[in-house]
Amino acid sequence: MYRLSDYDYPLPKELIAQEPLSAREKARLLVLNRRTGEIIHTEFFQIINYLIPNDVLVINDTRVIPARLIGKKETGGRVEILLLSTDPNKIRDKVLTAEALLRASRAPKVG
Structure with a gap:
């Protein structure tokens, strides 16, 4: 069973986006190769290169408001x-x- 503390990690405030990028496709994408454990830093427009048939892509379309x-x-x-x-x-x-x-x-x- 997972504990909430399993998801606790340091996240510096300067790495939290305060507003969206004007070129959304340039958003950063973190990819984990589950076979090798390799972590790849790329951009979202590259996501098509990591999806294979029958993958499920869940899109979070919530928006940040100036709150x-x-x-x-x-x-x-x-x-x-x-x-x-x-x-x-x-x-x-x-x-x-x-x-x-x-x-x-x-x-x-x-x-």
């Missing part, structure tokens, strides 16, 4: 808000409610 808001408090402290989800059905009085993570130089006061 990171950076601001400054009256005291000068930095605030970062990461929107996680919104529900358009929960709009009341022209206010949209969203789940979010908040990071601030100090814990914000309620209100």
Whole structure:
């Protein structure tokens, strides 16, 4: 049985894309040769060279939204808000409610 910790690995922040490439086919592709264990770094447009008949290619078509808001408090402290989800059905009085993570130089006061 797999444990969640089996999937834990260091990932430097500078390697996490903040926006998509303008030339999507130039996105990086990591390929593992299961017979030899060789790891190949290439570009996505090369994927056709690694697929064989009866392979299944699962496409994740989710999109990243510009959900990171950076601001400054009256005291000068930095605030970062990461929107996680919104529900358009929960709009009341022209206010949209969203789940979010908040990071601030100090814990914000309620209100």
